[in-house]
Amino acid sequence: MSRQEQKRKTRENIINAAFSLLDEQRSLSAISLREVARAAGIAPTSFYRHFKDIDELGLTLVDEAGLALRQLMRQARLRIESGGRVIDTSVDTFMEFITANANEFRLLLREHTGTSMAFRKAVLREIQHFTEELTHYILTRQKLSTSLANLQAEAMVKLVFSAGAEALESDAHKRQQIGARVKQQLRFIQRGAQFYAEP
Amino acid sequence: MSRQEQKRKTRENIINAAFSLLDEQRSLSAISLREVARAAGIAPTSFYRHFKDIDELGLTLVDEAGLALRQLMRQARLRIESGGRVIDTSVDTFMEFITANANEFRLLLREHTGTSMAFRKAVLREIQHFTEELTHYILTRQKLSTSLANLQAEAMVKLVFSAGAEALESDAHKRQQIGARVKQQLRFIQRGAQFYAEP
DNA sequence: TATTTCAGCTTACACTTGTACGCTAATTTA
DNA sequence: TAAATTAGCGTACAAGTGTAAGCTGAAATA
Numbered sequence: 093m094s095r096q097e098q099k100r101k102t103r104e105n106i107i108n109a110a111f112s113l114l115d116e117q118r119s120l121s122a123i124s125l126r127e128v129a130r131a132a133g134i135a136p137t138s139f140y141r142h143f144k145d146i147d148e149l150g151l152t153l154v155d156e157a158g159l160a161l162r163q164l165m166r167q168a169r170l171r172i173e174s175g176g177r178v179i180d181t182s183v184d185t186f187m188e189f190i191t192a193n194a195n196e197f198r199l200l201l202r203e204h205t206g207t208s209m210a211f212r213k214a215v216l217r218e219i220q221h222f223t224e225e226l227t228h229y230i231l232t233r234q235k236l237s238t239s240l241a242n243l244q245a246e247a248m249v250k251l252v253f254s255a256g257a258e259a260l261e262s263d264a265h266k267r268q269q270i271g272a273r274v275k276q277q278l279r280f281i282q283r284g285a286q287f288y289a290e291p
Numbered sequence: 292m293s294r295q296e297q298k299r300k301t302r303e304n305i306i307n308a309a310f311s312l313l314d315e316q317r318s319l320s321a322i323s324l325r326e327v328a329r330a331a332g333i334a335p336t337s338f339y340r341h342f343k344d345i346d347e348l349g350l351t352l353v354d355e356a357g358l359a360l361r362q363l364m365r366q367a368r369l370r371i372e373s374g375g376r377v378i379d380t381s382v383d384t385f386m387e388f389i390t391a392n393a394n395e396f397r398l399l400l401r402e403h404t405g406t407s408m409a410f411r412k413a414v415l416r417e418i419q420h421f422t423e424e425l426t427h428y429i430l431t432r433q434k435l436s437t438s439l440a441n442l443q444a445e446a447m448v449k450l451v452f453s454a455g456a457e458a459l460e461s462d463a464h465k466r467q468q469i470g471a472r473v474k475q476q477l478r479f480i481q482r483g484a485q486f487y488a489e490p
Numbered sequence: 491t492a493t494t495t496c497a498g499c500t501t502a503c504a505c506t507t508g509t510a511c512g513c514t515a516a517t518t519t520a
Numbered sequence: 521t522a523a524a525t526t527a528g529c530g531t532a533c534a535a536g537t538g539t540a541a542g543c544t545g546a547a548a549t550a
Binding site: 294297298301333334335336337340341 | 525526527528529530
């Protein structure tokens, strides 16, 4: 096996090992370099061949999670364009996402309010990206000013993420209830924003 | 000084010391018993005379922060009853609260998505209490079913807390903007819920 | 083929952590 | 006053941490 190839593979092992450690009980700041190395099957000091810090690994993980989030958005868009109702389809897709990518989403949630400014900013960037896309989408669907659309999008994203956080620690049944509730709440916002748009 | 009195005082020192350590960079799970003891001016082992665990201290801190939150609610109610506009007054009061009690609010925010199930549940209880009170209040002001009022209250609380999180790391100017935004978003929800109430 | 590069290893060190154990001195109780 | 209680302390230990230093063997390069 080529050297490059091997290195890339080990790096991937480290990343996967780290994600596997980020369950309900561990945050980024609570996993140690040695622990990650152990889970990745390498010596502690070999870690440095791939990342300067454990913080550098952390930022990489946030980026990866953000990537997954963007894939989610793309999927939701596709489903909507092939005839789904906007709110229902979006929420359903989101709920599927956090089921399939629990640790990635948990990472984003936790580090959003976490102890590292760098991590918080990294997560915020992902969320803002999410919000911007939604703003743009709203503008194509409702007759609203940009600023109203942005307010609406921001509120919606916050509610959806907040519902996602709840769903993350619920079983399938409860999760469906949460989904139904947030859908209704999103409709409140949609109607309300529309109201303020009219002269 | 009486023994009881002295003990209560030391306990308070421990609690204050812990709060002072919970700044932007530290979460409950990241402060060590020894650190708290050091900051409180006692020997590490003396800590055990007051708390079984550092987790027991953590729950105490969450309770204290929740208490502060309830005081905030009472103050908002008073201001509204003496003639303030509901949404504006509530948001303004909330923003004052997180300015004056930054570390307490930060604790609630962090542990809400934190690594300890016990802490998450403790915080959730406080937020639910908040939501219930708001639901009740909405019912006295708007003509809505209980379930619609509850949906509305839940959405509002989530947006306010979310805005609080943002405000926590902003200066006074930005904080005011955040306040203005969330006020508008709350009006969306209010209008939207009202819409769905009509036959 | 001879040389250089470098991913991964072992060893080592100085720290920090939680907490068990037993002592002291002052307050409380009898 | 004599005895009991107890808040707080000092010492000690095992376990974990990050990371510096230097080695090895195989792949890449010349």
